[in-house]
Amino acid sequence: MTRLSQVIAPSFKEVHKDLKNDGHTHYWLSGGRGSTKSSFIAIELILGIMRDPNANAVVLRKVKDTLKESVFDQLVWAIDVLGVEQYWHIPDAKLVITYLPTGQQIRFRGADKPKKIKSMKFARGYCKFIWYEELDEFTGMEEVRMINQSLMRGGKKFTVFYSYNPPQSANNWVNAEKLLSREDRLVHHSNYLSVDPEWLGEQFIVEAEHLKQTKPKAYEHEYLGEVTGTGGEVFDNVKIKRITDEEIKDFYNIKRGLDFGYAIDPVSYPVMHYDRKKKRLYIFHELYKVGLSNRSLYEHIKEENKDNDFITADAAEPKSIHELRQYGLKIRAAKKGPDSIKYGIKFLQSLEAIIIDDIRCPETAREFLTYELEKDANGNFKADFPDKNNHSIDAVRYALNDEVMKFKEHEQKKSDPDNPTPQEKHAKAIKKITGGKPQVNAFRKW
CATH class of the missing domain: 3.40.50.300 (P-loop containing nucleotide triphosphate hydrolases)
Structure with a gap:
């Protein structure tokens, strides 16, 4: 031989x-x-x-x-x-x-x-x-x-x-x-x-x-077999890593999101820690299941979210949000508005790293790793982000809704510095009324 x-x-x-x-x-x-x-x-x-x-x-x-x-x-x-x-x-x-x-x-x-x-x-x-x-x-x-x-x-x-x-x-x-x-x-x-x-x-x-x-x-x-990319990859900042129980104990800025589903689409409930200073997101828990009733969803959340901290959910399901509130959960609807998907994804892209424990969160890891722009009939990438296979991505956006809204205002200000945000307009009006003095003086003047 x-x-x-x-x-x-x-x-x-x-x-x-x-x-x-x-x-x-x-x-x-x-x-x-x-x-x-x-x-x-x-x-x-x-x-x-x-x-x-x-x-x-x-x-x-x-x-x-x-x-x-x-x-x-x-x-x-x-x-x-x-x-x-x-x-x-x-x-x-x-x-x-x-x-x-x-x-x-x-x-x-x-x-x-x-x-x-x-x-x-x-x-x-x-x-x-x-x-x-x-x-x-x-x-x-x-x-x-x-x-x-x-x-x-x-x-x-x-x-x-x-x-x-x-x-x-x-x-x-x-x-x-x-x-x-x-x-x-x-x-x-x-x-x-x-x-x-x-x-x-x-x-x-x-x-x-x-x-x-x-x-x-x-x-x-x-010839080298390297993954060179097509240019359509949405998230190039995803890192797959085991997140230990010791690390989770030290997390202090916990965010929870919820994307509803039932017959075909799964319900997605991810839990994460957002390190604002380092711009890192750690996703360490998920519920991802088809055919789950709101009662069963509540039972899972009650066990995971023992302190009943706030959850931010998809605003498109007011009936489900109301039902979960009736069960006792602290849950609010995400603020959407124009281009909320675009700015939510751009915010996630802006992070230094999205760190996902794929043992604890296999479906969330899969979605973030495989999310890609679609092409049109001519082979060009479409401008809009695809609305499929993104249930966990949506739930993560909802969880970080407050951060996304701040990011959106900042991005809009950068693109049009002569068009102030509503908050900036309000502050400017108060300053004009008060002459720069504390706001309470304005009411005394009136």
């Missing part, structure tokens, strides 16, 4: 060790062109099945028609390069590869209809290995979870590979998911610079260098 150092790039050495030690369940391998991530996974799959007599594998791509000339051929290459072709049966037509000594199999499936991917029975063992190739082609993590729940049955140890070239947009679900915390996940990134040039060929290097010189941004994305 071939030595592994001859077929696995040095950048994957630590990942290989982790696999041997059963270090993680989920392996997220991202990279640019020529990073050899798919080659590495193919080799590990073949070796893993040959080492474990109960291991089988299912390899997936979003579209079934792309399987034969991608992952299937990649695994045939791995069998050949390892020098073990005599142990494997590779049919010309059928999408299955069989390990001859035991009958273990590698099966291939398209995820065009993920609900049809059900638990699979194997003549021997169970589905230990799963490989999602071109992960970004899948519609989202919900689709992937549905498939995993079907396949990850009947065994004690599972290994799931996810390989992809990072999409350009920082807000793409794959890039956002990669940032979220999960202890059983190993995240690895690679590019062609860590690969022996002889493996790639001279022309590959020539093309990469040419793009580097002529279109450096495209080079960074395509």
Whole structure:
């Protein structure tokens, strides 16, 4: 058999060790062109099945028609390069590869209809290995979870590979998911610079260098696998971080917001601390649920908000606000007014950091990480912020309503210094009446 150092790039050495030690369940391998991530996974799959007599594998791509000339051929290459072709049966037509000594199999499936991917029975063992190739082609993590729940049955140890070239947009679900915390996940990134040039060929290097010189941004994305952004990202100040109980005890400026929902849209109730001096927002609690009654919502808030501090809610639901007041909550409607969404989001963009604990607040983290401007038919970004997948974002805006109103006045003053705010007009009128003396003198004069 071939030595592994001859077929696995040095950048994957630590990942290989982790696999041997059963270090993680989920392996997220991202990279640019020529990073050899798919080659590495193919080799590990073949070796893993040959080492474990109960291991089988299912390899997936979003579209079934792309399987034969991608992952299937990649695994045939791995069998050949390892020098073990005599142990494997590779049919010309059928999408299955069989390990001859035991009958273990590698099966291939398209995820065009993920609900049809059900638990699979194997003549021997169970589905230990799963490989999602071109992960970004899948519609989202919900689709992937549905498939995993079907396949990850009947065994004690599972290994799931996810390989992809990072999409350009920082807000793409794959890039956002990669940032979220999960202890059983190993995240690895690679590019062609860590690969022996002889493996790639001279022309590959020539093309990469040419793009580097002529279109450096495209080079960074395509060859280095970097997330360069599309320009439509709304929040570039989001930081995913665990917020400890000790930190929460020291928070002093707690804000609570509420965006109502029921049948289709979820109710969103985030709790946060706003550090006005440092311009940092810490989001550390969320309720995010569809089909929740106002009574159940009250019970949750009563338990979380033990001092019954004020909550700022969506003004579009006066009936729900009234009902929650009847239960005893201190709750007020957010002041909206013209361009309230625009100024609310611009205020959040102006913060130094929006720090979200994704373990405590997974849906809030997802919304902030994936919120992006939409494009029109000509491919240009629309001016308005999209009104979808933003329930937590709206609730955060409501929670910070007072800060947003101050920000709005300040921004309007900057854009039109000759048009004073109502407060400034009032102060100027009082000054004119009193001649600069305290306001009480004005009434004496009148």
